[in-house]
Amino acid sequence: MKMTTATVALCFASGGVLAQDATLTIESWRAEDQAIWDDVLIPAFEASHPGIQVDFAPTAPTEYNAALNARLDGGTAGDLIVCRPFDGSLALYQRGHLADISDLDGLDNFPDFAKAAWQTDDASASFCVPMASVIHGFIYNADAFAELGIEEPGTVEEFFAVLDTIQQDGTYTPLAIGSADQWEAATMAYTNIGPTYWNGEEGRQALIDGSAKFTDPQYVRPFEVMERWADYMGRAFQAQGYTDSQNLFTLGRAAIYPTGSWEIGGFNDQAFFEMGAFPPPVEAEGDTCYISDHTDIGIGMNTATDNPEAARAFLEWIASAEFAQLYTNALPGFFSLSNAQFEVEDPLAQEMISWREECESTIRVAHQILSRGEPNTWNNMWTVSANVFNDAATPAEAAAALQQGLEAWYEPQQN
Structure with missing residues (x-):
C-alpha cells in the first residue's frame, strides 16, 4: 500500500506506527522509578502503540545534569528528556536541545501554572509536558x-x-x-x-x-x-x-x-x-x-531524536488521562498535573491531593x-x-x- 505523508501523520496521531518500528530512550534522574516504568507505564504505552518500544535509562540524581548535558552536546542523549522545572530546562530549550511542543495534542489538559514550569517567560513556547507535582x-x-x-x-x-x-x-x-x-x-x-x-x-x-x-x-x-x-x-x-x-x-x-x-x-x-x-x-x-x-517533573523531546513522530506520540500519551491515572497510582505522592478526573488509590496520597479542592495552590x-x-x-x-x-x-x-x-x-x- 502506498502511503502519503498525510496518511502517515494520521497514523501517528491515532497512536499507531505503521511506517517503521522505533525505539525510544528516556533520560531521567529518578532511578528509583525503574520498576514503575518497566512494569506499569511502558507496557501500557506499548500496548496501544504497536511498533514503538521504550527504554527507561536513568542516571543517578547527583550525576544527571552533568551527564545529560554531556550526552546532549555529544549527540548521544536519549529521545525523551525528563525535565526538572523552570530554569534548568529552559536553558536546555534555549540551547536548542528541547523541542518546541506548543502544538502538542493534550497540552491543553493542563492548567497554566503547571505549563509555566516548562515554558518560556512569555509563555510563547512550551518544551516539556507536565508530569507531576509534589x-x-x-x-x-x-x-x-x-x-x-x-x-x-x-x-x-x-x-x-x-x-x-x-x-x-x-x-x-x-x-x-x-x-x-x-x-x-x-x-x-x-x-x-x-x-x-x-x-x-x-x-x-x-x-x-x-x-x-x-x-x-x-x-x-x-x-x-x-x-x-x-x-x-x-x-x-x-x-x-x-x-x-x-x-x-x-x-x-x-x-x-x-x-x-x-x-x-x-x-x-x-x-x-x-x-x-x-x-x-x-x-x-x-x-x-x-x-x-510544586511542579516537579516534566518530559520533553530531544531535538536531535531520530524518531520525532514516535517521540511526539509518546508525549501525547503522557498528556492523556490514562497516563495521569497510572502514574499517580503507581507512584503515590507524585500527582498528575492533568485536569483528568480519576480515583487516587493510596489513602495518604488521596488526603494530600484533596487539599487542591480546599486550598489555593502555588x-x-x-x-x-x-x-x-x-x-x-x-x-x-x-x-x-x-x-x-x-x-x-x-x-x-x-x-x-x-x-x-x-x-x-x-x-x-x-x-
Missing part, C-alpha cells in the same frame, strides 16, 4: 495522635498546642526535622508554610514584579513561626540530616514530619503505624488555606526567575532558613539577607 504539608503518626488524644491542627496556635502536648508527654519528638543539610529548612519549613502568609501566587508574583520585598512582613512572618519550631525539634537537631529525620519518624520516635508527598511511597514501606496528613495551618480559623503544589517561591543570578536565591534560602532554626539569625535578619542577595542582581528589586 504537595507540601505535614505527615503524622496517627497512632501517636490517638494515643495522646490529639487531633489535626487547623490553625497555627492549635499546631503549637499539639506540639506542647507531644512535648509534655515525652514519648515522641514533636517535629522530625533537622538543620544539618539546610535544604530541609527551606523546603519543608519556609516554602511549606510561607504561602499561608504571602497569599500563595499573589506573593510569589509580587516578588517577581518587584512590588514586594522579602523584608515585608508577609515574608518575615514564616521565619518567626519557624523560630518557634526549634523548641520542638529534639536534641541536637543541628546535627540531624535528612535521612536522620526520615528514620526518626518511620521508627516511630517522632510524631510529626514536616515534608512533602514525595515521602509517601517510602514511608508506606517503612512505617509500622498508621499515618495521616494535614496542610499548613492557617493563622486564624476561616482564613484561606494555601499549599505548595509553587516554591524562589524557583521561577528569582534564582537565575548570584547569589542564588534558592540556595541562599537554604542557609538563612537553617540559620533561623539554629538561632544564628533572627527572622528579620534572614529576610534581609534574602532581599540583599536578590537586589544584588535582580533589576525589578533594585528600586
Whole structure:
C-alpha cells in the first residue's frame, strides 16, 4: 500500500506506527522509578502503540545534569528528556536541545501554572509536558495522635498546642526535622508554610514584579513561626540530616514530619503505624488555606531524536488521562498535573491531593526567575532558613539577607 505523508501523520496521531518500528530512550534522574516504568507505564504505552518500544535509562540524581548535558552536546542523549522545572530546562530549550511542543495534542489538559514550569517567560513556547507535582504539608503518626488524644491542627496556635502536648508527654519528638543539610529548612519549613502568609501566587508574583520585598512582613512572618519550631525539634537537631529525620519518624520516635508527598511511597514501606496528613495551618480559623503544589517533573523531546513522530506520540500519551491515572497510582505522592478526573488509590496520597479542592495552590517561591543570578536565591534560602532554626539569625535578619542577595542582581528589586 502506498502511503502519503498525510496518511502517515494520521497514523501517528491515532497512536499507531505503521511506517517503521522505533525505539525510544528516556533520560531521567529518578532511578528509583525503574520498576514503575518497566512494569506499569511502558507496557501500557506499548500496548496501544504497536511498533514503538521504550527504554527507561536513568542516571543517578547527583550525576544527571552533568551527564545529560554531556550526552546532549555529544549527540548521544536519549529521545525523551525528563525535565526538572523552570530554569534548568529552559536553558536546555534555549540551547536548542528541547523541542518546541506548543502544538502538542493534550497540552491543553493542563492548567497554566503547571505549563509555566516548562515554558518560556512569555509563555510563547512550551518544551516539556507536565508530569507531576509534589504537595507540601505535614505527615503524622496517627497512632501517636490517638494515643495522646490529639487531633489535626487547623490553625497555627492549635499546631503549637499539639506540639506542647507531644512535648509534655515525652514519648515522641514533636517535629522530625533537622538543620544539618539546610535544604530541609527551606523546603519543608519556609516554602511549606510561607504561602499561608504571602497569599500563595499573589506573593510569589509580587516578588517577581518587584512590588514586594522579602523584608515585608508577609515574608518575615514564616521565619518567626519557624523560630518557634526549634523548641520542638529534639536534641541536637543541628546535627540531624535528612535521612536522620526520615528514620526518626518511620521508627516511630517522632510524631510529626514536616515534608512533602514525595515521602509517601517510602514511608508506606517503612512505617509500622498508621499515618495521616494535614496542610499548613492557617493563622486564624476561616482564613484561606494555601499549599505548595510544586511542579516537579516534566518530559520533553530531544531535538536531535531520530524518531520525532514516535517521540511526539509518546508525549501525547503522557498528556492523556490514562497516563495521569497510572502514574499517580503507581507512584503515590507524585500527582498528575492533568485536569483528568480519576480515583487516587493510596489513602495518604488521596488526603494530600484533596487539599487542591480546599486550598489555593502555588509553587516554591524562589524557583521561577528569582534564582537565575548570584547569589542564588534558592540556595541562599537554604542557609538563612537553617540559620533561623539554629538561632544564628533572627527572622528579620534572614529576610534581609534574602532581599540583599536578590537586589544584588535582580533589576525589578533594585528600586
